[in-house]
Amino acid sequence: MPILLALDASSSACSAALLHRREGADDLLISRFELTPRAHTRRLLPMVDEVLAEAGVAPADLDALAYGRGPGSFTGLRIAAGAAQGLAFGLDRPLLGVSTLQALALGAHRRHHYRYLITALDARMGEVYTAAWQCDRGRVEALTEETVMPPERLRLPAGHADHDWVGVGSGWSLWEAMPAEVQAGMGLCLPDQEAAAEDMVLLAADAFAAGEGRPAAEVQPVYLRDRVAWRKSR
Structure with missing residues (x-):
């Protein structure tokens, strides 16, 4: 093996x-x-x-x-x-x-069993690297492409707004710049996870x-x- x-x-x-x-x-x-x-x-x-x-x-x-x-x-x-x-x-x-974004999602899933995650890393210059994921039994499926954007442009994945989302990664330290609908959809944020x-x-x-x-x-x-x-x- x-x-x-x-x-x-x-x-x-x-x-x-x-x-x-x-x-x-x-x-x-x-x-x-x-x-x-x-x-x-x-x-x-x-x-x-x-x-x-x-x-x-x-x-x-x-x-x-x-x-x-x-x-x-x-x-x-x-x-x-x-x-x-x-x-x-x-x-x-x-x-x-x-x-690294997928690894962040898997880490949160393995340790805390979260299923719907948005990973975000502080990219400096007023931007974040981000992607959304659905996790199940150790598998991580991408719901969005990995991209870089200002935190003001972040959105919940289309068709998945009703899930209990968890934010993971340093990008969530920019919480105050996130849109109100994103803030409302997040059940928890873990900005310190690496x-x-x-x-x-x-x-x-x-x-x-x-x-x-x-x-x-x-x-x-x-x-x-x-x-x-x-x-x-x-």
Whole structure:
């Protein structure tokens, strides 16, 4: 059964996780997670070493690698992408990029059993990265595309306004700028929750089983706002 390693540095948190899906036994899931602003470069690879050592797994035993592909901190995404691509290239293993917004949704679902979630990350410049999700039994289905927008433009997904929505991620710190109809539709907000490699490795395992692994050079970060940032800098 496959063994996957995931790493993430897309936010102020830094994390790594290893998943070994074992036939006839419970999955082995080992992770490290720290809030380490401005220390991702120093902590990320030691975390990788720690989870491998705890699992008793050598790098050559890995079947695939994954990383938080974004959206998120431009610098953090490049740090994680570089580390993951380097490991995948050196081991000749496939690489998978995992959405940080989807990982946030899965994390809230796994820990609190919430079903309808809008994940939002503070994108700075008066904008948020956001998407809506429906979760059921560990599965996460996108109800909207991932996008970047001013918080004033945020809307509940069409046809789903009557659900009890939960907001997850740093973008919900911009609550006062959200439209009144969005505020009225939210049952709870968790602005302090961060994306974690523990959830990313689970999403990556499903994607790997579906044949979505790619050569390391083909997997790139997803910034969502790269073109917008370029236009505003002119």
